[in-house]
Amino acid sequence: MSLTHALLGFLGYQPMTGYDLKQRFDRSIYYFWNAKLSQIYPTLSKMKEEGWLTMEVEHQEDRPNRKVYSITAAGREELHRWLREPAAVAPIRDTFLIKIFFGGKLEKEEMLAQLRHHLALHQEQLAAYQETVRETIRQNVKATGQEREGFFWGLTLDRGIEYEDGWIEWCQEAIAKIETNFK
Amino acid sequence: MSLTHALLGFLGYQPMTGYDLKQRFDRSIYYFWNAKLSQIYPTLSKMKEEGWLTMEVEHQEDRPNRKVYSITAAGREELHRWLREPAAVAPIRDTFLIKIFFGGKLEKEEMLAQLRHHLALHQEQLAAYQETVRETIRQNVKATGQEREGFFWGLTLDRGIEYEDGWIEWCQEAIAKIETNFK
DNA sequence: AACCCCATGTAAGGCGTTACATGATTTC
DNA sequence: GAAATCATGTAACGCCTTACATGGGGTT
Secondary structure, eight states, X not given: OHHHHHHHHHHTTSOBOHHHHHHHIIIIITTTOOOOHHHHHHHHHHHHHHTSEEEEEEOOSSSOOEEXXXXXXXXXXXXXXXXXXXXXXXXXXXXXXXXXXXXXXXXXXXXXXXXXXXXXXXXXXXXXXXXXXXXXXXXXXXXXXXXXXXXXXXHHHHHHHHHHHHHHXXXXXXXXHHHHHOO | OHHHHHXXXXXXXXXXXXXXXXXXXXXXITTTOOOXXXXXXXXXXXXXXXTSEEEEEEOOSSSOXXXXXXXXXHHHHHHHHHHHSOOOOOOOOOHHHHHHHTGGGSXXXXXXXXXXXXXXXXHHHHHHIIIIIHHHHHHHHHHHOOHHHXXXXXXXXXXXXXXXXXXXXXXXXXXXXXXXXXX
C-alpha cells in the first residue's frame, strides 16, 4: 500500500498527527498522491498495530486532543525496504483519452471545445506548480535545512511540470490539426 | 463510470461479446484504460438493464454460447452526451514519484538503480507503442475504412508517446544530476 | 449569522483486482 | 502432455470517496 509508505515517509521527518499529515499531502505531494482524512485515520491505526508507529495523546483544553504518531525503528526499516523495491510503471487511466479515442462521434466544434477546456485546465495546473509548489519547497528547505531532501522534492516537481507541458503542447497541436485539416 | 462509456464506444462500431470487447481493450486502449472480464461481464448486464444495450444469444456447438451485445438508440445518446461533457484532469497517482520524493533516505547507488530500472521500463513501453500500437491502428483503418476514427486513435497514441518520451528524458536528466553533483 | 479552522472518527457504497469455477478445442 | 484460446460468470477483498457525526474557537 502506497498510502502507508507515504505516511511513513512524512513521519520520518518528524512526529505528527493525522490532521498534520493531511496538510503535508495537500501542500506538497497532492499533485501525484493524496488521501482523505477518513482514510488516513484508520490507516495510522493499522500502522500502529503493525508496530511501525507509536502514538501519544497530547491533551488540549479548548480543542480536541491530538494523537501524535512517531515512526519506530521497524517503521524506518519498512520504509527503506519499500523505497529500494523496484517500482512498476503507474497505469495512466485517463477518461479524457477515452473521449478523444471515440472523438469521431463528435462534431468538429464539440471536439474543439473539449480540447480547449482541457488545455486551460493544464495551463492552470502548470501555473500552480511554478508558483505555489516551487515556493513551498524553497521555504521548506530554508526552514528545515533539508537540502538533500529538497533536491528530490524538486525532481518530482520537475516531472510534474514536464507532464503539464506535454499535455499543453499536445492539446495545442491537436487543436491546430483539427482546425486546419478537418470536416 | 468510464468503463461503461468505453464499452458503449466500442459497441458503437459493431455488436460484440464481452470476450470480444476485452480483446479490443487489450489491443487498442490498454495503455490508458483496461478492465478484466470479471468486471466487463456484470457491467454489460447492468447496461442492458439500463436500456443502453440489447443482447442476443448465439448458440455454438463445441464452444460456450456467445452473448452478443448491440448498442441501442438510448445507448448512443448516452455516449454522445458523455463525450461532450467536460472532462476533469485525471489525477496522477504514481507510487514511483513517492519513492523519488522520499529519495533522500536512499544511498546514491540505490536511487540510481531505481531510476535506471524505471528508464528501461519506459523505453520498452515506448517501443511497443511505436511498433505494435501504430501498426494496429493502420490495419484497423485499412480494414474498416474508419479514417475519421483513425485520426483520433492516432491522437491518443501521440499522447502516449509524448508521455513516455517525457519520462525517459526526465529519468536521464535525473540520473545525470545525481551522478555528477551528488554524495 | 455564517463560515473556516482544529481534530477525531464510523459507515456505506463504488470501482477494481484476485481467486474460484467450468470445460471443450487447438496449438506447441 | 502442457498451454493457450474460446466463453461465461460469482465471491471475496482492497482501496478510495462520500456522507454522517461531534463540537469549541476564531474570522468575516
